[in-house]
Amino acid sequence: MKCKLFLLIPLLWSSFAPEIWSQEDEIKQVVIDLFEGMRNKDSTLMASCFVPEARLLGYNSDNDQIRITHGDDFVKRVMSMKDVYLDEQITSWDIKIDQGLASVWAGYFISVNGELSHCGVDAFQMSKMNDGWKITQIVDTRTKEGCILSDEQDIDQKLNYWHKAAATADEDVFFGAMTEEGIYIGTDASERWMRDELKEWSKKYFERESAWAFTPTSRNIKILPSGNAAYFDELLDTWMGPCRGSGVLEKIDHQWKIVHYHLAMAVPNDVIDAYLKLIKKE
Template sequence: MRYGLILLLFHLLCTCVRAQDTPREVLLRLFDGMRSGDSTGMAALFHPRASLNSLGEDGGLQQGSIESWLTALNQTAPGTLDEQLHYTEIRTDGGLATAWTPYTFVLNGEVHHCGTNAFQLMQTTRGTWQLLNIADTRRTTGCTLPDTTSVEQELRDLADGWHAAAARADATTYFGMLSDSAVYIGTDPAEHWTKAEFEAFARPYFAAGEAWDFTARERHVFYDPYATTAYWDELLDTWMGPCRGTGIAERNAAGEWKIVHYTLSVAVPNERMEGYRALIGKE
């Protein structure tokens, strides 16, 4: 009997440690506990000196109590509180981690407010992670529920939408999908443009309603574990013949994907390389 109890306690201890192996797992436990209305064991997620702060729409700072928050949470019916994350970005250096999580807070099934959580976590001497500080912003306007579209599909939609905007000569949408610091590299060796330079070059074509029509027949998409930076390569059907394109995109502060770099090159088949070299005077 005693042996069985020891095994059970050992199992529970190992489960608790495993559940705090990474900063992401700590956050998952935090939000799962909120949704379930059960704060049992959640105190272990927090460092004894952890702080809780909230920045309101008026710029005022409100300081909260972790203990009071956990007590109130335990008195809340399951399903009452649901903090839905748009995405999670985590950065770590040694025993310090910072997480950035834009969220929408749902109360009793209705959108209540939204904002961004900024978490700081530290790794203990036992190797587990604990929350050191939570700060958030809160607003009641412009709140939307997280998009359930997969990250890969978001990026495919971004690339397809960008090319489609050019095909219909929609300059506002096309250049709006580029970040302000974007770089576009065209097929000509001289075409290394900033966004402003590229827009100046392309403006006459868009104004005449005769911008280019590129269609992807093949695309490969890649993104980092936190879905904040992505790139893709694609094989395009164009008026020039087959081309290769490579795009890089980043999420901005609003969580939107913006294209920060794009390179376009003409795809010359190997068996036609000699003719191409002759064409450009490289025989």
């Protein structure tokens, strides 16, 4: 009987485990969508993460006060911050689930316009509704003490802000993120620019409300053993379809700067023949 019981437990666990992991992924995605909405000023995406009665409680350790905001007011506040780029990132996850209730304890840091602002813990309470998991309440702590980013986190938020600068036609921020000898390689075979050459060529684009809008969807970063150089690759959602960017950064005076960036269109393998025919026609 004992042997049969031990054999049965793994079978039961295997049948339930996929559902548990799937729910954790769904719960994480709600948080990711909320932060994506904050980055892109997408009120519809942000609002979709909350139940109508959701509220946010912020604890400030400096004055021991709690600020209470309703979900719709939070969305309006973010949307009103036109010239502010908010980039909140999760550093750790602890998720507990019981039936249709979930609790998420998540360490975070938030950068404002490319500079670290503060860090703390977000405590999310969620409920599973007919249309998926929704946030019912967020309680967060915030502090400026002990907020140290890893090099990977620092590079990640700086690259996000660099892309945002192009999307909002912020010439100073975009080119200021590159070294003077920085190189930018575009999708056309003729497009290899030094930083200042790219600046001259793109003037007409930065005179618009948006030069170009590339939204990162994933990114891999590797710090070299010296600690003063790094390389990365990323997938981007662009008007050309999915693209891949890759590049090299150097740490100069404690600041990461882009020394090389290469943008390439990601052509699916199953249409490569049609792509080659098109190129030959050109």
